[in-house]
Amino acid sequence: LSTAARIEQSLDYSVNPCDNLYQFACGRWLKENVIPEDKDGFNTFAPLVDQIDIVIKNLLEEPQKPTDLNSINKAKILYASCLNVGK
Numbered sequence: 001l002s003t004a005a006r007i008e009q010s011l012d013y014s015v016n017p018c019d020n021l022y023q024f025a026c027g028r029w030l031k032e033n034v035i036p037e038d039k040d041g042f043n044t045f046a047p048l049v050d051q052i053d054i055v056i057k058n059l060l061e062e063p064q065k066p067t068d069l070n071s072i073n074k075a076k077i078l079y080a081s082c083l084n085v086g087k
Contacts, residue, residue: 009029
């Protein structure tokens with residue numbers, strides 16, 4: 001349902017879809033989303049990717065727990081070793 005709402009928020013109802021389907025479907029999104037200067041492109045998934053990156057970073061920075069999967073603990077060790085490269 002949230003995906004449908006996000007799509008609806010992208011629609012530009014001031015444009016007749018029979019005249020310009022692209023502008024109708026994407027117009028409002030294009031007006032409200034400027035490509036960040038540090039990116040060469042931007043799409044509807046970019047904010048989600050940024051949120052996922054934060055969640056993964058937080059997960060990897062948590063101390064290892066006995067209840068973590070072995071693969072999670074290995075990922076935490078690898079991540080920590082990358083952070084200690086310059087030390």
